[in-house]
Amino acid sequence: MSTSEPLLELRDLEKVYANGREKVHALRGIDLAIHRGEFVAIIGPSGSGKTTCMEILGCLSRPSSGSYRFAGRSVAEMDSEGLSKLRGEEIGFVFQTFNLLPRMTAVENVELPLCYRGVGRAERRRRALSMLERVNLAKRAGHRPAEMSGGERQRVAIARALVNAPSLILADEPTGNLDSATGEQIMALMHTLHGEGNTLVLVTHDPGVAAQAERRVMIRDGRIASDSGLVRARREAWSEQRPLEQPA
Numbered sequence: 001m002s003t004s005e006p007l008l009e010l011r012d013l014e015k016v017y018a019n020g021r022e023k024v025h026a027l028r029g030i031d032l033a034i035h036r037g038e039f040v041a042i043i044g045p046s047g048s049g050k051t052t053c054m055e056i057l058g059c060l061s062r063p064s065s066g067s068y069r070f071a072g073r074s075v076a077e078m079d080s081e082g083l084s085k086l087r088g089e090e091i092g093f094v095f096q097t098f099n100l101l102p103r104m105t106a107v108e109n110v111e112l113p114l115c116y117r118g119v120g121r122a123e124r125r126r127r128a129l130s131m132l133e134r135v136n137l138a139k140r141a142g143h144r145p146a147e148m149s150g151g152e153r154q155r156v157a158i159a160r161a162l163v164n165a166p167s168l169i170l171a172d173e174p175t176g177n178l179d180s181a182t183g184e185q186i187m188a189l190m191h192t193l194h195g196e197g198n199t200l201v202l203v204t205h206d207p208g209v210a211a212q213a214e215r216r217v218m219i220r221d222g223r224i225a226s227d228s229g230l231v232r233a234r235r236e237a238w239s240e241q242r243p244l245e246q247p248a
């Protein structure tokens with residue numbers, strides 16, 4: 001395991017949702033460090049806190065307590081301008097519920113993050129179309145979300161998350177609504193992005209998808225129940241301390 005500073009670091013993170021009198025303790029003390037270039041799958045039962053955790057990692061929601069450091073900087077201390085810059089330039093977020101704008105076509109949806117960054121119209125269109133090609137949707141560029149299938153919408157959402165070439169990609173069930181062939185295409189794209197040096201964190205219910213990640217973190221009842229990265233780090237530390245046993 002790398003000894004350098006983590007890209008993402010959560011410490012004793014808690015999140016309580018308070019709707020009226022009802023309180024939901026969604027995260028109950030999460031400690032997690034993710035380094036640059038890692039490919040991590042977050043798994044766990046429905047309602048265990050995966051999306052809540054991703055929303056905090058993506059700076060879309062704030063924790064109730066605990067700390068979150070992004071590249072060594074405390075997110076809690078950033079102002080709203082700093083936060084939008086971080087979200088807009090460094091993080092690509094694929095939502096569990098797509099979040100596409102219904103009145104805009106596929107290519108216009110994909111262009112949105114580039115509009116926020118002030119990229120010129122022609123360049124925007126060029127980049128958005130090339131991203132749609134990467135997810136095999138060039139022929140749907142002029143369609144609105146209501147005129148596309150669930151899997152196609154999911155791919156538009158992925159193209160939009162990636163169009164800014166973010167170094168951190170957070171994807172909540174990116175293959176959840178796709179048939180297996182399309183799911184495999186999306187995973188192939190994820191592997192390419194990982195190969196290019198990007199950091200990937202994805203939530204999945206699919207054991208086949210989770211198995212493709214380098215590291216699996218299981219969340220249960222708002223806590224980390226297991227982390228293959230920690231198991232490996234401990235095993236490495238252990239084998240450094242003790243020479244391998246010689247066969248008798």
Ligand SMILES: Nc1ncnc2c1ncn2[C@@H]1O[C@H](COP(=O)(O)OP(=O)(O)OP(=O)(O)O)[C@@H](O)[C@H]1O
Pocket residue numbers: 017018019024025026044045046047048049050051052053096
């Ligand atoms: N805005 C909210 N207000 C109140 N409770 C919420 C809110 N969002 C999530 N919760 C609750 O917090 C808990 C964790 O929800 P979360 O969406 O993080 O789960 P999840 O692991 O992503 O589940 P799934 O696999 O079904 O997507 C659940 O009990 C959920 O009902």
Ligand SMILES: [Mg+2]
Pocket residue numbers: 050051052096172
């Ligand atoms: Mg979820």
